Amino acid sequence: MASRATQSVSDACEVEFVDEKKVRRVERAMKPPEAVAALSELFKVLGDPTRIRIAYALSREELCVCDISNLLGVSQSAVSHSLRSLRQMKLVRFRKEGKIAYYALDDEHVARLLEDGFRHVEESP
């Protein structure tokens, strides 16, 4: 059943699948919507030069907001907003020492994502 995609979506191909078996196989392997949504949020957060630089810096050293701001030449406010995004995605953790907030990467996955990512873009000429 349902071997034809009779306008399930407005502009979808109005014809049969080109290779239904393949499609069914992939369909079973697809990740649940929540996982996809969460992953797209994760990549979205990393899809910004400032946040990448922050994350990468924090993968090397634990740093406070002020030092990040000076290091990157970005306003304290912008850094703080960026850190909030990273925090919400649980990419960074922080501890407070008096009035100073020290941030660091929370996750070894993230460091690997950055490494793999840099490797990819550095390989393409």
Next chain:
Amino acid sequence: MASRATQSVSDACEVEFVDEKKVRRVERAMKPPEAVAALSELFKVLGDPTRIRIAYALSREELCVCDISNLLGVSQSAVSHSLRSLRQMKLVRFRKEGKIAYYALDDEHVARLLEDGFRHVEESP
């Protein structure tokens, strides 16, 4: 020299670095702006549920536009636009067989990015 960040940026901390040695160390390790820009573009492309689903599907099987459209329930036009983004970032390659365009992941890095990413989001409750 320049141990103080005397308003190099409007809103940067107007004080000395909290830990200059650490900052200098990280500064030397930072990636060049082009690499950061390219990586942020890469993540930006992956920061969309539709494109993640497309990329993930293509990591399992080579598929044509029509089948992707039916598989995901997304219009042919939207799929084609998404594929263009993925193509521009060299994440997918394609071959044409008559009027049918078959797409597949171009890069094992990307599959690893998706895997690591899914692992990250699936671990957080």
Next chain:
DNA sequence: GCAACGTATGAACTACTGTTCATACGTTCA
């Protein structure tokens, strides 16, 4: 050649994102 089909693409609209500005909060120290 022409109709049908798979795919690509540009324009337009809406929705979202990142920065800045102003300001508030909490801590330290005199």
Next chain:
DNA sequence: TGAACGTATGAACAGTAGTTCATACGTTGC
């Protein structure tokens, strides 16, 4: 307690992104 400082946050603005719609291109088969 009050001033100075590090940090957080909300509002507002400008730039950007994703979808849809319409249409164009190239291929196939009649």
